[in-house]
Amino acid sequence: MVSSRKEVDALSYQIVGAAIEVHKHLGPGLLESVYQRCMAIELGIIGLDFKQEMEIPIEYKGNKIEGLFRCDFLVEDLIVVEIKAVSETLPIHDAQVLNYMNLLKIPKGILMNFNVTNLFYNGQKTFVNKYFDGLI
Template identity: 55%
Template sequence: MNYTRQDLKDLVYQVNGAAIEVHKSLGPGLLESVYHKCLLRELELRNIKFQSELSIPIEYKGIEVEAELRCDLLIEDKLVVELKSVSEMKPIFEAQILSYMNLLNVPMGLLINFNVTNIYKEGQKTYINNLYNQIWD
């Protein structure tokens, strides 16, 4: 591990800032794919390294299973970002991001919902991978 908890908090802050900029420009009510494309551009402008639509490998009992799982963004190989544009956040979204974090073995995740009035207050939630949380305590 070549980063600290503070490094991760700073990265989350930067990504949230990029999402806020996109939301401020576009507002709520658009398709997730629109926000995704605009967020990619905003991350590029901020020189934040990312992979988009990353295929998540699933290994089961010694073989790799073609599951076609894709996370929206993997930021600097340490932050999973899942984007939504929904009227209501559902528990399955939390389960999804936690699973992606475990499968990709990354310490943090960020769930962002663009279909809100105030993205900073109600549109984002940060998650910590329990494996990393134990290391840092």
């Protein structure tokens, strides 16, 4: 398990690099599912461990509610990655990533929108939470 902020930040750099590689080959305008499948291939190529379409359990008043939420990727059990292909991301997309991070107790999340001309400058948003603050 990665135990430092520096290592988590380095991991997020690799993830963003993988997304840029996908975007460089495909460009904007495709379906989210296409980017998601290509992102899985790219994460595998660079050797990162990830879970795709991972179900996020929810507990409500002692009752487990299953099957409602799935994050696109959980990389190295440290970073939630949510893929979009929309004209613009909205606050609800930010909330989605933050909720996934908190439910999974994950320190960092990245929201990627592939429907942009430049993924590096305007297609990604990074989030941290209290679990990141707990890292060394």
